[in-house]
Amino acid sequence: MISAISRVITNPTVVNIAQNADATVTCKTTVNAIGRPGFILIDNHIDKETKKFASVKEFLYQATCLAVYMAVIVPIFKKGGFKLAKEKIYKNTQGFEHFKNFKEYSAYKKIADLATKKERLSALNSSKTKFSDVLTKELKKDKPNHFGDIKGAVELSNITGSVVGLAIIAPQVSQALIHPAMRLIGLEKPEKVEIKDEHEAKQEEKDDDD
Amino acid sequence: MSFNSFIKNICSKLGNNSKPLYPILAISCANGIFRPTFTMMKKGENPESKKYAALREGITEVVAMPTYFVTGILGAKLGEKIAVKAHEADIAKRIKAGEVISETVKQEMKASAIKKGQAGLGLIAICFAAGVVIPALCSVVVTPIMKHLGKKNQQKPLDIKENAVTPPAIIRPTTPIARPTFNNWASGMKVGGV
Numbered sequence: 342m343i344s345a346i347s348r349v350i351t352n353p354t355v356v357n358i359a360q361n362a363d364a365t366v367t368c369k370t371t372v373n374a375i376g377r378p379g380f381i382l383i384d385n386h387i388d389k390e391t392k393k394f395a396s397v398k399e400f401l402y403q404a405t406c407l408a409v410y411m412a413v414i415v416p417i418f419k420k421g422g423f424k425l426a427k428e429k430i431y432k433n434t435q436g437f438e439h440f441k442n443f444k445e446y447s448a449y450k451k452i453a454d455l456a457t458k459k460e461r462l463s464a465l466n467s468s469k470t471k472f473s474d475v476l477t478k479e480l481k482k483d484k485p486n487h488f489g490d491i492k493g494a495v496e497l498s499n500i501t502g503s504v505v506g507l508a509i510i511a512p513q514v515s516q517a518l519i520h521p522a523m524r525l526i527g528l529e530k531p532e533k534v535e536i537k538d539e540h541e542a543k544q545e546e547k548d549d550d551d
Numbered sequence: 552m553s554f555n556s557f558i559k560n561i562c563s564k565l566g567n568n569s570k571p572l573y574p575i576l577a578i579s580c581a582n583g584i585f586r587p588t589f590t591m592m593k594k595g596e597n598p599e600s601k602k603y604a605a606l607r608e609g610i611t612e613v614v615a616m617p618t619y620f621v622t623g624i625l626g627a628k629l630g631e632k633i634a635v636k637a638h639e640a641d642i643a644k645r646i647k648a649g650e651v652i653s654e655t656v657k658q659e660m661k662a663s664a665i666k667k668g669q670a671g672l673g674l675i676a677i678c679f680a681a682g683v684v685i686p687a688l689c690s691v692v693v694t695p696i697m698k699h700l701g702k703k704n705q706q707k708p709l710d711i712k713e714n715a716v717t718p719p720a721i722i723r724p725t726t727p728i729a730r731p732t733f734n735n736w737a738s739g740m741k742v743g744g745v
Contacts, residue, residue, distance in 0.1 A: 347637030350630050350671030351664060359670035362574040368674065369575055369681045376682030384690060426562070430555050490559070493566025497558070500565075500574045508581035512589065 353456060362499035363415045366507065367407065374403035394528050401522055405515035406507060414506030415499070419443055422498020426491070436488035439475055446491055449476055453485045461485070568666070571674040572623035575681075579619055583612030606700070610693050615685050619677060622684060626676025627669040634668025635661065 349355070358364040378396035381387070387395070423443035431437045440446040448470035455461045458481075465472075465480050472480070479485045523529035565573070587605035638661050645652060 343633055344637045344640055347633050347664075347668065350675065351634055351637075351667035352671065355671040355674060356667045359571045359674035360569045362569065365571040365674060365677070366574050366578065368678055372678045372682035377686055380686035380690060426558075430558050430562075487566075489566030490562050491566070492569070493562030493564065496565040496569045497562055500577050503574045504577050504581045507578050508585045512586065 353454075357454065362496050362503060363419070366499075366503045367411060370403060370407045370410065370507070374400055374407060377403065394523075397526065397528055398519060398523060401519050402512075402515050405518050406511040409511040409514050410503070410506045414502045414510065418498045418502025418505075419495060422501070423491075423495060426494035426498070430494070431490065435490040436486070437491060439473060439488075440491070443495070445470060445472070446488075446495070448472075449480070450487070450492070452480055453487055458483055570623070570627070571670065571677050572619065572627075575619050575623070575677055576616065579612055579616045583609060583616065586612070603697070607693060607697060610696055611685075611689050614688050614692055618680050618685050618688060622676045622680040623673050626679075627673040629676075630668035630670070630672025631665050632668075633672065634664040638664040 358368055378400040381396040381399060382392055384392065420443045423446065427433060427437040427440070440449070448468060449472060452461055452464045452468065455464055461480055465477065520529060586608040590605040590608060591601055593601060642652065642657060642660070
């Protein structure tokens with residue numbers, strides 16, 4: 342029993358997600374997008390229509406946050422953070438000198454994270470990225486260098502991006518998108534049309550009086 | 552310590568051991584500051600409604616932060632215990648099968664298992680907290696706190712009037728109105744009423 346649970350929690354995919362800030366945040370936001378509307382729907386203190394409205398609104402909010410986060414924040418902060426660390430903070434030392442950009446580091450990390458040497462060698466042969474001799478030698482070793490400082494720099498920029506993205510940018514964007522989406526679904530009254538109608542009604546009344 | 556060495560220090564620590572708890576706590580903390588601030592900055596809303604919404608968001612994050620922290624740490628500790636037990640069972644099985652494992656390799660394998668177990672169950676615990684524990688706690692805790700603080704939602708309930716199901720009109724049994732009877736209607740008014 343314990344070994345079965347252990348196999349699940351020490352699964353390389355789960356561990357990789359846990360050690361990646363952006364994957365963790367994506368996972369948590371996805372759970373939020375399911376859990377929060379779910380809890381609204383099972384709340385007995387709210388009437389049916391309000392429940393429907395609030396749960397759809399919460400789902401749209403979380404989904405938009407997730408989409409904005411994945412589409413904009415992650416690539417920008419990852420690439421930007423890597424470049425900033427390489428050029429300004431580490432000044433091409435601590436392993437940064439081996440990598441031209443984030444893409445190359447990401448490809449290297451994918452192979453270096455593989456569990457066995459055999460898997461690494463086959464991944465290295467089928468890889469589209471051309472690594473330098475130093476990196477190729479490193480990947481052929483029993484224990485390849487994981488370049489902890491580079492990983493840390495990427496993690497730090499991921500955390501910064503998560504905070505800026507999820508707490509500042511994504512809510513603003515989702516606020517702008519939610520109301521039109523709710524109107525499209527038919528869960529919210531189109532305000533502008535109503536005002537126009539009132540105005541038109543007044544005009545008609547005036548015309549009738551004349 | 553210069554800014555660069557401070558950042559290098561953080562990067563080195565994150566690179567060696569990045570836990571799922573760090574980004575989640577950072578986001579929760581930022582949400583606790585920025586969400587109420589943005590709500591209070593909204594223009595054209597009733598100030599009382601803004602205060603109510605901001606306070607509610609603030610309390611939600613105050614509930615979320617320690618919950619993430621506790622569940623994350625508990626998950627990691629439980630993960631460590633499970634991983635160590637599974638590792639010991641695995642080693643015992645291998646030794647029984649005749650495999651020779653040195654003490655150094657054993658320690659390395661144990662350290663790796665602990666790290667993986669902590670990270671894996673830590674993540675699962677945080678996801679469980681985000682999806683189940685926090686929404687449940689909020690629905691139990693936030694409303695009584697708001698009531699205790701004497702805050703009432705001044706907001707219009709929700710803008711769904713046109714779709715709302717209106718309750719059927721209650722048809723009450725009507726009784727005929729009892730009209731006063733005037734015995735001496737034709738005789739005019741008398742002092743004393745009789």
